[in-house]
Amino acid sequence: xxxxxxxxxxxxxxxxxxxxxxxxxxxxxxxxxxxxxxxxxxxxxxxxxxxxxxxxxxxxxxxxxxxxxxxxxxxxxxxxxxxxxxxxxxxxxxxxxxxxxxxxxxxxxxxxxxxxxxxxxxxxxxxxxxxxxxxxxxxxxxxxxxxxxxxxxxxxxxxxxxxxxxxxxxxxxxxxxxxxxxxxxxxxxxxxxxxxxxxxxxxxxxxxxxxxxxxxxxxxxxxxxxxxxxxxxxxxxxxxxxxxxxxxxxxxxxxxxxxxxxxxxxxxxxxxxxxxxxxxxxxxxxxxxxxxxxxxxxxxxxxxxxxxxxxxxxxxxxxxxxxxxxxxxxxxxx
Amino acid sequence: xxxxxxxxxxxxxxxxxxxxxxxxxxxxxxxxxxxxxxxxxxxxxxxxxxxxxxxxxxxxxxxxxxxxxxxxxxxxxxxxxxxxxxxxxxxxxxxxxxxxxxxxxxxxxxxxxxxxxxxxxxxxxxxxxxxxxxxxxxxxxxxxxxxxxxxxxxxxxxxxxxxxxxxxxxxxxxxxxxxxxxxxxxxxxxxxxxxxxxxxxxxxxxxxxxxxxxxxxxxxxxxxxxxxxxxxxxxxxxxxxxxxxxxxxxxxxxxxxxxxxxxxxxxxxxxxxxxxxxxxxxxxxxxxxxxxxxxxxxxxxxxxxxxxxxxxxxxxxxxxxxxxxxxxxxxxxxxxxxxxxxxxxxxxxxxxxxxxxxxxxxxxxxxxxxxxxxxxxxxxxxxxxxxxxxxxxxxxxxxxxxxxxxxxxxxxxxxxxxxxxxxxxxxxxxxxxxxxxxxxxxxxxxxxxxxxxxxxxxxxxxxxx
Numbered sequence: 001x002x003x004x005x006x007x008x009x010x011x012x013x014x015x016x017x018x019x020x021x022x023x024x025x026x027x028x029x030x031x032x033x034x035x036x037x038x039x040x041x042x043x044x045x046x047x048x049x050x051x052x053x054x055x056x057x058x059x060x061x062x063x064x065x066x067x068x069x070x071x072x073x074x075x076x077x078x079x080x081x082x083x084x085x086x087x088x089x090x091x092x093x094x095x096x097x098x099x100x101x102x103x104x105x106x107x108x109x110x111x112x113x114x115x116x117x118x119x120x121x122x123x124x125x126x127x128x129x130x131x132x133x134x135x136x137x138x139x140x141x142x143x144x145x146x147x148x149x150x151x152x153x154x155x156x157x158x159x160x161x162x163x164x165x166x167x168x169x170x171x172x173x174x175x176x177x178x179x180x181x182x183x184x185x186x187x188x189x190x191x192x193x194x195x196x197x198x199x200x201x202x203x204x205x206x207x208x209x210x211x212x213x214x215x216x217x218x219x220x221x222x223x224x225x226x227x228x229x230x231x232x233x234x235x236x237x238x239x240x241x242x243x244x245x246x247x248x249x250x251x252x253x254x255x256x257x258x259x260x261x262x263x264x265x266x267x268x269x270x271x272x273x274x275x276x277x278x279x280x281x282x283x284x285x286x287x288x289x290x291x292x293x294x295x296x297x298x299x300x301x302x303x304x305x306x307x308x309x310x311x312x313x314x315x316x317x318x319x320x321x322x323x324x325x326x327x328x329x330x331x332x333x334x
Numbered sequence: 335x336x337x338x339x340x341x342x343x344x345x346x347x348x349x350x351x352x353x354x355x356x357x358x359x360x361x362x363x364x365x366x367x368x369x370x371x372x373x374x375x376x377x378x379x380x381x382x383x384x385x386x387x388x389x390x391x392x393x394x395x396x397x398x399x400x401x402x403x404x405x406x407x408x409x410x411x412x413x414x415x416x417x418x419x420x421x422x423x424x425x426x427x428x429x430x431x432x433x434x435x436x437x438x439x440x441x442x443x444x445x446x447x448x449x450x451x452x453x454x455x456x457x458x459x460x461x462x463x464x465x466x467x468x469x470x471x472x473x474x475x476x477x478x479x480x481x482x483x484x485x486x487x488x489x490x491x492x493x494x495x496x497x498x499x500x501x502x503x504x505x506x507x508x509x510x511x512x513x514x515x516x517x518x519x520x521x522x523x524x525x526x527x528x529x530x531x532x533x534x535x536x537x538x539x540x541x542x543x544x545x546x547x548x549x550x551x552x553x554x555x556x557x558x559x560x561x562x563x564x565x566x567x568x569x570x571x572x573x574x575x576x577x578x579x580x581x582x583x584x585x586x587x588x589x590x591x592x593x594x595x596x597x598x599x600x601x602x603x604x605x606x607x608x609x610x611x612x613x614x615x616x617x618x619x620x621x622x623x624x625x626x627x628x629x630x631x632x633x634x635x636x637x638x639x640x641x642x643x644x645x646x647x648x649x650x651x652x653x654x655x656x657x658x659x660x661x662x663x664x665x666x667x668x669x670x671x672x673x674x675x676x677x678x679x680x681x682x683x684x685x686x687x688x689x690x691x692x693x694x695x696x697x698x699x700x701x702x703x704x705x706x707x708x709x710x711x712x713x714x715x716x717x718x719x720x721x722x723x724x725x726x727x728x729x730x731x732x733x734x735x736x737x738x739x740x741x742x743x744x745x746x747x748x749x750x751x752x753x754x755x756x757x758x759x760x761x762x763x764x765x766x767x768x769x770x771x772x773x774x775x776x777x778x779x780x781x782x783x784x785x786x787x788x789x790x791x792x793x794x795x796x797x798x799x
Contacts, residue, residue, distance in 0.1 A: 054460045057412050058452040065445050067419050071430050072438025079431035082423030086743045093420040094756065097413045101760040104409035108767045118763075149427065150742060295435030298512045306442045314446060317453045317476075330460035 003301070004294035007073040008283065010307045012276045014069055018062035019272055020176065020265055023169075025056045027177025029099065029126020030170065031200060032119065038112070045119070047193055048177075049107070051184045054330040056103065058321055063096075065310075073303050074293040076147065077283045084151035085139055088132040095129030098122070130173045131166040138165030138215075140284060141275060142223045147288035161218040168211040172268060175204035179248070179264040186257070187326070198252050201264075205249060212271075225286050230278035237277060241270035350737050352746035353425040356753055358722070360417055362715055363757050367411030369714065371451065372485045372531065373538035374404050375458075375477035377566050382474065384565070386467050392558045396565070398462055399775055400542070403768055405459045410764050412452065414757070425746070429729050429739035435509050436501040437491055437730075439517045444487035451480035482531055489530045493522035496721070497591055498730050521591060525584040526721070532577040533717065537710045539570020540676065544707030545772075547700045554776075564693070567703060570710070571680035578673055582635075588724075589636045592731065593645035595724035598656040599666040600632055601625075605646040609633040614667055617659035656726050665716035665723075672713040676706060 001009075028048045035041030035048075071078040082089060102122030106115050135157040139145060144156040156162075178201035185193035219227040230238060244266035251260060283290050294300060324330050378400045385394030422430055430437070457465075458474035465473060494500075500516025501509045546562035589596040596602070601617040602609055609632035615625025630640040647655055656662060679702055686694040693699060729736040 054456045057409065058449065058456060060412060060416070061445070061449045061452050064416060064419055064448060067423075068438060068441045068445050071423065071434040072442045073435075075431050075434030075438070078423055078434060079427040082430070083427045083741060083743065086424050086741070089420060090424060090749055093417050093424075094752065096416050097756060097760070100409050100413035101763070104406050105760075105763050105767055108406065108771060109763065110766070110770050149431075153743065295438075296509060296511050298514060299435040299439060302439050302514045303442055306446060310446055310449065314449045314453070317450055321453045321457055324457060324461070324465075329464045330457065331463050 002291060003297055003304075004073075004291045005281075007069070007294060007300045007303050008276075008290045010303060011066065011069050011073065012273065013307075014062055014066040016269055016272050018059075018066060019172075019268055021055070021059035022062055023130065023173040023268070024176040024180050025052055025059050026099075026126045026130045026170075027173035027175065027204075028052050028181070029103075029123045030174040031177055031181065031197075033123035033127060038116065043190070043193060044181075044196060047181060047185055047188065047190065050188075051181060052103070054325045055321060056100075058318060060096075060100070069303060073295050073300055074283055074290070075295060076149075077288055077293040080145050080147055080149035080151075080284060080288065081136070081140065083149035084145045084153070084156055085136045087153050088135045088139075088157050092129050092132040092136070095125040095132065099125035099129060127170055130169040134166035134169030135162040137169070137275075138162030141165065141219070141226050141279065143225065143285045143287070145284045145287070147284055147292075159222070161215065161222045164211055164215045164218055168208055168215055171204050171208035171211055175201060175208050176264055176268060178204055179260050182252075182260060187328075198255075202249065202252055205245060209245065223285065225282075226275075226278045229280070230274060233280075234274040234277040237270045237274035241267045241274065244270060346737070346740070346742075349742070349744075349746050350740045352750050353740045354736065356746060356750040357421060357425055359750070360414065360421060360753060360757070361718070361722075363761065364411065364414040364418055365714065365718060366537065366711055367407055367414060368485075368488075369534040369537040370404065370407045370541075371411050372481040372534035373569075374400065374407070374542075375455070375474060375481055376535070377538055377542060377569055378404065379471065379474050379478060380569065381561070381565050382471050384561075386471060390561075392561050393565075395558060396562050399771075401459050401462070403771060404455070406764060406767055406771075408452075408455055410760060415448075417753075424743070425741055426729065426736075426739045427741050429734060432507065432734060433498075433501075433509060433730055436498070436512050436517050437494060439512065439514045440487045440491035440494065443518075444484055444491075447480040447484035447487060451477055451484060454480070481534075485531050485534060486527050487518075489527045490518050490520070490523045492721070493526040494518075494520045495729060496520075496526070496725055496731050497522040498733055503733075522587070525580060525587050528580050529577070529584050529717070532573045532580060533710075533714050535573040536570050536577060536676065537707075537714055539566045539568075539573060540703075540710040541707035542566035543570060544704050547703035547706075551697060551700050551704060560693075563703065567683065570676070570706070571683060574673065574676045574680050578677060581670070581673065586636055589644060592725070594647070594650045594654060594656055595662075595720075596636075597645055597647045597650065598659045599662040599720055599724055600644075601659060601663050602632070602644055602646040603648060605643065605649045607633050607641045607643045609636075609642075609644045611635065612663070614664065615660075617663050622663075654727065656724050658723055662720055662724050665719040669713045669716040669720065672709045672716075676709065676713075679703070679706060 028051060032041075032045050032048050035044045067078075070081075098121050102118045102120075102125065106118035106122060109115055109118055139157040139162040142159070142161045144159075144162070145151055178197045181197040182194055182201060185191075185197055216227070216230075219230065244263045248260065248263040248267065250256075251258075251263065279285050281289050281291065283293050378397050381393045381400065382397035384390050385392075385397055454473060454476040458470065458477060461470050461473055494517055497520045499520050500513040500518075502511035504510045543563050543566040546559050546566075550559050550563065585596070588599075598617075600609075601612055601615070601622045603619065603621060608630050611628045611631035612622040612625035613628065615622040633640050633642040633644055636642050636644050647659075682694060682699065682702075686692060686699075725731055727735050727737065729739045
């Protein structure tokens with residue numbers, strides 16, 4: 001593995017963590033959005049609030065990690081993506097601002113109407129943000145980003161594959177969140193909420209699966225290079241993802257307790273790495289290879305050191321945060 | 335240099351202006367919040383320490399309240415910081431394309447600090463009830479360290495834009511080698527980084543103190559308000575004299591290494607010794623109008639001798655001169671003036687404390703403290719105007735012009751308008767939320783304030799809020 005490939009792997013590790021934890025936070029917003037009126041939605045929203053409050057900012061930092069590694073290790077790819085897909089990226093950034101502020105404000109503004117407005121802002125932007133991020137990923141995978149950047153501002157992402165990937169991002173986020181919330185409801189002893197989120201996890205899994213199936217068809221017609229490698233070198237990962245997904249459905253339907261989260265995470269992680277394998281050795285299929293986009297070696301070495309330090313310091317700290325949060329040692333009110 | 339811009343010249347210039355305005359606006363908004371992220375943790379921990387060590391319930395209550403306010407400001411700071419991360423690519427893609435591998439080094443390190451800060455901030459903010467006193471205190475200490483580390487990395491990146499080094503270009507202008515150490519510790523790091531960290535402590539110290547001074551002026555003279563005034567004010571007042579020394583050094587370094595910036599901010603037209611220092615005024619090509627001139631002082635400040643030669647704008651090529659010299663000059667003067675006024679405020683408090691072990695009795699002292707927070711923020715903005723506008727027309731001093739870095743994407747004026755609207759809204763709501771928190775604490779009079787129920791449950795839950 002070349003240094004550039006190793007840096008790309010680090011980028012993918014960041015993407016994986018963001019998809020899992022940031023994704024679950026977005027999904028929490030999705031379920032908040034569709035939880036119904038103030039009365040009916042009160043308890044699911046309270047559970048979502050409890051689960052998200054102490055962790056969402058830490059989870060959000062993975063996005064910063066991804067952007068920084070991308071622009072430091074692969075500057076031309078960063079620039080090409082930004083100059084081509086600036087419309088969905090700007091909308092995603094707008095969504096991030098509205099979502100974070102809406103969430104921070106909604107407990108503390110005055111009056112029910114204002115709270116609902118803040119809550120709706122949080123929830124609505126929790127759906128839009130992963131959708132636009134998905135269109136960016138879909139446009140990259142579809143090979144719509146030219147190596148020199150400045151691709152068309154609209155046609156590059158307003159086509160079936162990127163839009164399907166956007167929908168898949170939303171559904172997957174909702175699915176991850178529902179599975180996490182099943183566990184949280186169980187821990188809180190709220191049995192009705194547990195089955196509430198089991199039903200929603202199943203529905204989201206079905207939608208994500210359908211979007212993925214249509215995505216494969218579109219991948220076949222729009223991004224042949226990626227498709228061919230996905231069903232060849234990437235096949236074990238595709239199968240692993242499918243197995244995890246089916247396994248989770250079985251466990252959920254039988255009312256089983258374990259291992260929900262590892263299965264849900266496994267299904268998502270396998271897809272992300274399958275995508276990586278399918279694109280290899282391209283960062284922007286099929287115009288820019290990882291090696292061509294890579295920064296000089298000393299810069300890549302800095303990225304390795306940063307990653308090593310993060311593994312030693314950040315991961316255990318994140319573990320501590322999750323452990324405290326899961327053992328209810330952190331409040332959820334501020 | 336890059337090939338010619340494919341956009342028509344006028345459209346390109348308009349794009350550049352829009353991108354610069356949007357960057358300035360979003361940075362100006364975020365930098366106040368990032369000061370809170372850098373320096374509020376230490377301020378809170380001082381109160382927390384006093385509370386635990388001396389069993390001081392008021393100090394502990396202050397630490398709790400401030401940490402709850404920080405939960406709001408950190409959230410808004412995190413998302414507005416993310417916008418800046420996007421903007422590097424959305425507004426300045428050519429800069430990132432060419433120099434990301436060097437400039438990015440500092441930011442890669444910042445990532446770790448931001449991560450750790452977000453994690454321990456969450457543990458500290460939400461750990462008040464169920465973590466034991468000292469364990470909880472220590473869980474907050476990493477916030478202080480990572481706040482300073484984060485400020486170091488981000489400002490080192492900015493320092494590098496002012497005094498770039500640690501990279502090798504090939505004939506095509508592509509970065510082919512980098513030296514992380516030289517990027518991080520470029521000549522401007524040594525003064526820009528401490529200048530910004532001290533600025534953060536000043537902004538937080540004076541801002542928090544100004545809130546309690548306002549309360550005391552309204553007749554709330556309880557011990558909580560006294561402590562709430564004294565703890566942050568002391569921090570701000572300790573930082574101020576050090577800041578003036580660092581700032582003085584910074585100005586001299588700028589004179590030596592970025593003569594164009596220095597000439598513009600001091601309105602020096604002709605190179606020579608015995609330069610006059612102008613206080614205030616309007617910069618014109620024929621000299622400074624409406625200013626208070628102090629003969630020879632500028633030369634003396636740059637080289638400790640009136641014979642020191644200082645470069646004037648006449649020795650800078652016309653297309654390398656910073657724009658808006660009057661703005662630069664007045665910003666610089668305002669920053670120095672506010673810093674000096676804050677120093678006097680500190681001396682006033684120190685004198686009263688030495689005489690009577692008390693804050694000065696006159697309401698004028700409280701009035702001065704009440705405006706010191708806004709003053710410190712204004713000085714912060716002025717300082718960044720000097721740094722950033724003074725570096726123009728360069729984005730990477732001497733290597734890349736800002737006009738070469740800007741995106742060709744259309745619609746930047748539109749995005750700028752959206753940004754103004756959104757930021758004005760969230761800024762207003764943030765202030766309303768913080769005021770509402772403060773009012774509730776006051777009404778509860780020290781009793782535990784608890785928000786229960788769903789984030790926007792039915793009206794019955796509203797009754798407890």
